[in-house]
Amino acid sequence: MSNKGFTLWFTGLSGSGKSTLAEYLTPILKERGCKVEVLDGDEVRENLSKGLGFSKEDRDTNIRRIGYVANLLSRNGCAAVTAAISPYAAVRNEIRDLTTAAFIEVYVYAPLECVEERDTKGLYKKARSGEIKNFTGISDPYEGPEDPEVRVDTSKETIEESGQKILDYLSEKELI
Numbered sequence: 001m002s003n004k005g006f007t008l009w010f011t012g013l014s015g016s017g018k019s020t021l022a023e024y025l026t027p028i029l030k031e032r033g034c035k036v037e038v039l040d041g042d043e044v045r046e047n048l049s050k051g052l053g054f055s056k057e058d059r060d061t062n063i064r065r066i067g068y069v070a071n072l073l074s075r076n077g078c079a080a081v082t083a084a085i086s087p088y089a090a091v092r093n094e095i096r097d098l099t100t101a102a103f104i105e106v107y108v109y110a111p112l113e114c115v116e117e118r119d120t121k122g123l124y125k126k127a128r129s130g131e132i133k134n135f136t137g138i139s140d141p142y143e144g145p146e147d148p149e150v151r152v153d154t155s156k157e158t159i160e161e162s163g164q165k166i167l168d169y170l171s172e173k174e175l176i
C-alpha cells in the first residue's frame with residue numbers, strides 16, 4: 001500500500017477534460033492504495049471560494065486556496081487531485097514552490113476549436129455572444145505550462161489513453 005502523498009495539478013481550458021480525468025483516475029488510484037481527494041474548480045467555487053468572481057485577482061485567490069488545501073492533503077499522504085482551469089502560470093508556479101510533497105502538473109491540452117465544438121456546458125456559446133465576460137480562451141488569457149510533468153492531448157487521445165499517461169508517470173516516479 002502506497003501512502004506517499006502528491007498533488008496532481010490539472011490545468012487546461014474549460015471542457016479540456018480536467019474533471020473527466022479526475023473522476024476517471026480516482027477509483028484507479030484508490031485501488032492502488034492511495035487516499036484521494038479531488039478539488040474540482042466548479043465545486044470549490046460553491047464553497048471554499050464562494051463569492052469570488054473571475055477577475056485576475058479573484059482567479060488567483062481561488063487557485064491559491066486550492067493550492068493551500070492541496071498542500072495540506074498531499075503532505076499528509078493523500079493524493080490531492082485538482083481540476084481547475086488555473087490559467088496563470090505565475091500562480092501555478094507559486095503553488096509548485098510551496099508544495100512540500102511531489103507536485104505533478106498535468107497540461108490537459110485540447111485546441112480551442114475542439115473545446116468550443118464540445119461546449120460541454122454551453123459556456124463558449126455564451127462567451128462568444130458576450131453574455132459571459134472574461135471567459136478563459138475567448139476573452140481572458142490562458143497561459144499553458146511550458147514544461148509540465150505530463151501533457152495529454154484530449155483531442156487525439158481517449159480518456160483511457162490520457163489517464164494511462166498520467167498513471168505511467170506516477171508509477172515511474174514510484175508515487176503509486
Ligand SMILES: Nc1ncnc2c1ncn2[C@@H]1O[C@H](COP(=O)(O)OP(=O)(O)O)[C@@H](O)[C@H]1O
Nearest residue numbers: 014015016017018019020120154157158159162
Ligand atoms: N482524453 C480525454 N480526456 C478527458 N476528457 C475527454 C477525452 N476525450 C474526450 N473527452 C471529453 O471531453 C469533455 C471534457 O469535459 P470536462 O471534463 O467537464 O472538462 P473540464 O473539467 O476541463 O472543463 C468530456 O465530454 C469528455 O468525455
Ligand SMILES: [Mg+2]
Nearest residue numbers: 018019042083
Ligand atoms: Mg471541470
